[in-house]
Amino acid sequence: MVQYLLMKIFRALVTVTLIVSAAFVVLRLSGDPAIIILGPEAPPEAFEAFRRNWGLDQPIWVQYFKYFVAVAQGDLGNSMRDGRSALVVVGERIPLTLAITLPALFIKLAIGLPAGVVAALYRNTWVDRLIMMLSVAGFTVPSFVLGLVLAMIFAVWLGWLPSGGSDTWAHAVLPTVTMGLVGAAVIARFTRSAMLEVLGQPYIRTASAKGLLWRNVVRSHALPNAAIPTLTIIGFLVGSLVAGAVVVESVFSWPGVGRLLVNAVANRDLAVVQVILLLVGLTMVGANLAVDILYGIVDPRLRIKRLQAGS
Amino acid sequence: METLLSIEDLAIDFDQGKRFVRALHGVSLTVARGEVLGVVGESGCGKSITWLAALGLLGSRARISGSVQLNGQEIAGAPENDLAGLRGGRIAMIFQDPSSSLNPVHRIGRQIVEALKLHRGMTGASADAEAARLLDRVGIANATRRLREYPHEMSGGMNQRIMIAMALAGEPDLLIADEPTTALDATIQAQILDLLTELRRDSGMALVLISHDLGVVADMSDRVAVMYGGRVIEEADTGSLFDSPAHPYTKGLIAALPDIDGPRRRLESIPGTVPAPDRLPPGCSFAPRCAIASKICDARMPAFLPYGESQSHFAACVKCRDEKPAESARLSGNKHVLVPA
Amino acid sequence: MSALLQAKDLKRHYEVHIPEGLFGRKASLKAVDGVSFSIEKGRTLGLVGESGCGKSTTAKLVLGLIPATAGTVEFAGTRVTARHDAQWRAMRRRMQMIYQDPLGALDRRLPVITQIAEPFEIHNPEMLAAERTERSALLMESVGLRPDMAMRYPHELSGGQRQRVVIARALALEPDLLVCDEPVSALDVSIQAQVLNLLDDLRERTGFAALFISHDLKVVRQMSDRVAVMYLGRIVESGLPEEVFRRPQHPYTKALVSAIPTPARRGKRERIVLEGDPPSPVDVPSGCSFHTRCPIAQASCRNEVPQLVTSGGHAVACHLVNAGAAPAAQAAE
Numbered sequence: 001m002v003q004y005l006l007m008k009i010f011r012a013l014v015t016v017t018l019i020v021s022a023a024f025v026v027l028r029l030s031g032d033p034a035i036i037i038l039g040p041e042a043p044p045e046a047f048e049a050f051r052r053n054w055g056l057d058q059p060i061w062v063q064y065f066k067y068f069v070a071v072a073q074g075d076l077g078n079s080m081r082d083g084r085s086a087l088v089v090v091g092e093r094i095p096l097t098l099a100i101t102l103p104a105l106f107i108k109l110a111i112g113l114p115a116g117v118v119a120a121l122y123r124n125t126w127v128d129r130l131i132m133m134l135s136v137a138g139f140t141v142p143s144f145v146l147g148l149v150l151a152m153i154f155a156v157w158l159g160w161l162p163s164g165g166s167d168t169w170a171h172a173v174l175p176t177v178t179m180g181l182v183g184a185a186v187i188a189r190f191t192r193s194a195m196l197e198v199l200g201q202p203y204i205r206t207a208s209a210k211g212l213l214w215r216n217v218v219r220s221h222a223l224p225n226a227a228i229p230t231l232t233i234i235g236f237l238v239g240s241l242v243a244g245a246v247v248v249e250s251v252f253s254w255p256g257v258g259r260l261l262v263n264a265v266a267n268r269d270l271a272v273v274q275v276i277l278l279l280v281g282l283t284m285v286g287a288n289l290a291v292d293i294l295y296g297i298v299d300p301r302l303r304i305k306r307l308q309a310g311s
Numbered sequence: 312m313e314t315l316l317s318i319e320d321l322a323i324d325f326d327q328g329k330r331f332v333r334a335l336h337g338v339s340l341t342v343a344r345g346e347v348l349g350v351v352g353e354s355g356c357g358k359s360i361t362w363l364a365a366l367g368l369l370g371s372r373a374r375i376s377g378s379v380q381l382n383g384q385e386i387a388g389a390p391e392n393d394l395a396g397l398r399g400g401r402i403a404m405i406f407q408d409p410s411s412s413l414n415p416v417h418r419i420g421r422q423i424v425e426a427l428k429l430h431r432g433m434t435g436a437s438a439d440a441e442a443a444r445l446l447d448r449v450g451i452a453n454a455t456r457r458l459r460e461y462p463h464e465m466s467g468g469m470n471q472r473i474m475i476a477m478a479l480a481g482e483p484d485l486l487i488a489d490e491p492t493t494a495l496d497a498t499i500q501a502q503i504l505d506l507l508t509e510l511r512r513d514s515g516m517a518l519v520l521i522s523h524d525l526g527v528v529a530d531m532s533d534r535v536a537v538m539y540g541g542r543v544i545e546e547a548d549t550g551s552l553f554d555s556p557a558h559p560y561t562k563g564l565i566a567a568l569p570d571i572d573g574p575r576r577r578l579e580s581i582p583g584t585v586p587a588p589d590r591l592p593p594g595c596s597f598a599p600r601c602a603i604a605s606k607i608c609d610a611r612m613p614a615f616l617p618y619g620e621s622q623s624h625f626a627a628c629v630k631c632r633d634e635k636p637a638e639s640a641r642l643s644g645n646k647h648v649l650v651p652a
Numbered sequence: 653m654s655a656l657l658q659a660k661d662l663k664r665h666y667e668v669h670i671p672e673g674l675f676g677r678k679a680s681l682k683a684v685d686g687v688s689f690s691i692e693k694g695r696t697l698g699l700v701g702e703s704g705c706g707k708s709t710t711a712k713l714v715l716g717l718i719p720a721t722a723g724t725v726e727f728a729g730t731r732v733t734a735r736h737d738a739q740w741r742a743m744r745r746r747m748q749m750i751y752q753d754p755l756g757a758l759d760r761r762l763p764v765i766t767q768i769a770e771p772f773e774i775h776n777p778e779m780l781a782a783e784r785t786e787r788s789a790l791l792m793e794s795v796g797l798r799p800d801m802a803m804r805y806p807h808e809l810s811g812g813q814r815q816r817v818v819i820a821r822a823l824a825l826e827p828d829l830l831v832c833d834e835p836v837s838a839l840d841v842s843i844q845a846q847v848l849n850l851l852d853d854l855r856e857r858t859g860f861a862a863l864f865i866s867h868d869l870k871v872v873r874q875m876s877d878r879v880a881v882m883y884l885g886r887i888v889e890s891g892l893p894e895e896v897f898r899r900p901q902h903p904y905t906k907a908l909v910s911a912i913p914t915p916a917r918r919g920k921r922e923r924i925v926l927e928g929d930p931p932s933p934v935d936v937p938s939g940c941s942f943h944t945r946c947p948i949a950q951a952s953c954r955n956e957v958p959q960l961v962t963s964g965g966h967a968v969a970c971h972l973v974n975a976g977a978a979p980a981a982q983a984a985e
Contacts, residue, residue: 210403501925
């Protein structure tokens with residue numbers, strides 16, 4: 001088990017390294033930060049100074065090497081835009097993002113899980129069809145479209161809620177709901193298929209044959225088993241708490257990590273982009289590990305076999 | 312003998328989306344107190360769904376008609392609450408694949424205690440003690456320790472013992488065993504069959520043994536019903552069924568079975584295949600495969616009539632008996648007997 | 653008479669990881685652990701035993717589908733290896749296999765006639781299309797499939813018909829050896845008899861030898877000239893089917909034979925019921941691997957592995973049975 005977890009962590013670190021390297025190459029080759037930040041009209045001396053200052057005049061592989069040495073020493077670099085530590089720049093945005101992604105996660109689970117279970121229990125009835133129709137609609141419509149539609153209805157027509165910004169709690173409602181609904185659609189679909197799979201298992205028939213009422217069969221035999229595959233997708237959602245709001249934050253001008261990422265990419269502000277990518281990678285890895293450990297708790301088949309004396 | 316369960320004219324139609332397909336065509340069977348009824352037939356003959364339907368376990372896609380009486384009380388179409396009370400209580404059931412018939416995420420103990428709580432109102436330490444006693448009863452050593460284990464930690468044979476222990480929890484009058492040893496190895500099958508015999512002798516419960524294996528059914532049963540194409544086509548006490556089978560299908564099944572004793576002989580096979588439920592021939596459903604079938608067999612389904620001297624041997628075949636079939640309108644209390652044309 | 657197939661001291665061990673303790677431990681799963689037998693031209697050897705006894709692994713070793721850990725297989729005087737080179741492929745033409753699950757052995761996307769003709773295409777590419785079709789049609793007829801079934805797909809046929817397709821394909825190149833691994837276990841009783849009779853007829857007509865594997869003693873007896881009973885990777889008894897099943901010597905065979913319920917035996921059986929489950933092939937008991945379940949085991953059975961001892965064509969690996977008998981070097985001949 002320990003070996004297994006170490007292996008997982010190692011693999012995740014390799015993945016994060018690859019992502020960070022790819023981002024480095026793409027950002028460095030796709031535009032000159034000096035021109036973008038200083039503007040094309042700036043004097044040539046200013047460009048020279050900026051480039052020298054940030055080490056941009058060196059060959060790209062030297063820059064890459066230096067970057068990794070710095071990261072290994074715990075120095076994640078400074079933002080090219082305002083010179084502050086990239087870690088601080090990103091860090092101050094995290095609470096803002098969590099302010100919408102955490103409630104959104106709650107909505108996803110609160111709507112998606114029961115909807116999926118109900119759809120499975122009433123398979124092929126109008127209830128199931130309605131839920132699946134909404135679910136398909138929910139994850140085929142891109143979140144920016146849903147966001148714009150919601151903004152149109154509640155901000156422009158009804159005027160109940162602000163369409164963008166972050167001044168009051170009311171500003172958080174539309175982005176949260178947008179994300180929540182899209183996520184709920186995905187969870188509902190996933191939960192339904194997990195539940196259907198379980199309901200077809202022989203032990204469900206055994207539970208009925210034992211004399212349990214159907215609702216108790218569902219509660220104590222079907223749900224615990226259906227929870228096992230559903231954990232995977234919940235883990236994925238938890239892993240995307242930090243960076244899963246890029247599109248929605250842009251649509252509603254919410255100043256979270258997602259929007260910072262978009263701006264940082266546009267400015268070729270490498271240090272900031274890399275910090276965000278590392279953050280995303282680490283939350284994903286953390287969530288995956290948590291899911292693996294939870295699997296072991298929920299599914300006794302994966303638990304370490306106890307040493308047994310005799311038999 | 313006192314009738315425990317009687318099924319009369321049970322029919323099942325399955326909703327196939329656009330249409331209903333009849334899988335069971337009016338089956339009548341009785342189980343007396345303490346007796347062993349063997350139900351034998353090939354896949355798709357309806358031997359399992361008959362009993363699942365009787366207990367209301369077929370789900371909403373099945374439309375069921377006919378009567379099922381337990382001790383003279385109608386239970387077909389009874390409210391779900393009443394049926395649930397019977398299941399695992401008066402009537403318990405065990406299944407073919409024991410390892411997947413137990414819930415993988417719950418401990419053995421919890422699954423047995425659940426049945427004890429439902430049917431005998433036991434909880435806590437007394438339920439645990441009773442669960443351990445039941446495991447002991449079905450021949451599982453170290454019962455208290457086993458209660459804390461999970462199904463995947465045990466072999467198929469052990470899991471079937473656990474299923475049996477769980478079935479015994481409600482002290483049933485009738486145990487329905489659906490292919491209980493089909494997934495098990497020969498030596499384990501022998502263990503389970505012996506266990507069932509022993510438990511039955513001690514508790515006096517009746518047993519319905521559903522199996523495709525003629526040997527198992529012959530070995531265990533007092534009486535045997537042979538099913539084909541969603542109907543019972545022959546029924547008799549075990550001795551006369553195997554010594555003087557009436558229906559050509561029963562004869563064919565027996566002749567198709569290789570022996571373990573005696574001289575080797577060429578097997579007699581039944582030509583053709585079992586017809587699909589939605590493509591049954593108009594008359595006797597076995598007629599297309601039958602060596603002695605004639606025109607009359609294609610005309611309509613033969614009546615289920617007494618065969619030979621015995622008043623307890625019935626067969627649904629026009630050709631199997633001498634020219635004149637016995638004439639009687641109603642022979643036993645719960646069988647519809649049609650007078651042949 | 654020289655044997656067509658000769659297996660000598662075949663072993664197949666798997667390295668397995670047991671999740672035990674902090675890091676687990678490595679162990680050796682002895683699927684097949686020293687099996688010797690031979691099959692003469694045109695004869696059938698039945699291999700019988702419960703799940704996990706190594707009978708299917710033996711089949712794969714015989715065909716060279718997996719490499720042996722130790723021991724040799726010789727087919728018509730040539731060593732069978734798991735190196736899938738030209739020589740192996742040439743040999744494989746003469747050694748065909750039938751599995752339990754015909755649907756899994758067939759390609760769902762091709763009509764059955766194409767699949768029956770496949771061996772001709774692979775091993776005899778210069779054969780003309782017309783001849784191929786004609787030979788395939790003849791094969792279909794010989795296994796009792798109607799000509800109108802030629803263009804059907806596997807899922808449009810019943811289980812018995814599919815197994816006939818598999819048999820037709822296996823016999824296309826007129827093999828000298830047919831390995832049948834539980835060929836009728838998935839079939840209903842009435843269909844089982846059809847397929848067994850078919851195999852019998854075809855064998856009579858074409859004269860192939862067969863290794864016939866089944867958990868069903870009755871089926872094995874029906875089909876075999878000789879039988880071998882396996883337990884935990886070893887043959888514990890072998891001989892003529894009448895001998896072995898009528899007068900079983902090994903306590904395991906005795907229990908196995910007595911455990912079979914048949915209509916004829918009803919009521920008058922004296923069943924020997926073995927206790928417990930077969931041990932895992934990872935933890936094979938020391939000495940005689942059957943001693944943990946043996947009703948007559950003695951202290952000595954725990955220490956020494958019994959050898960197969962032949963007397964009058966009937967071989968038994970049991971200390972108690974063989975006490976006093978002269979040891980013989982060879983296994984089932």
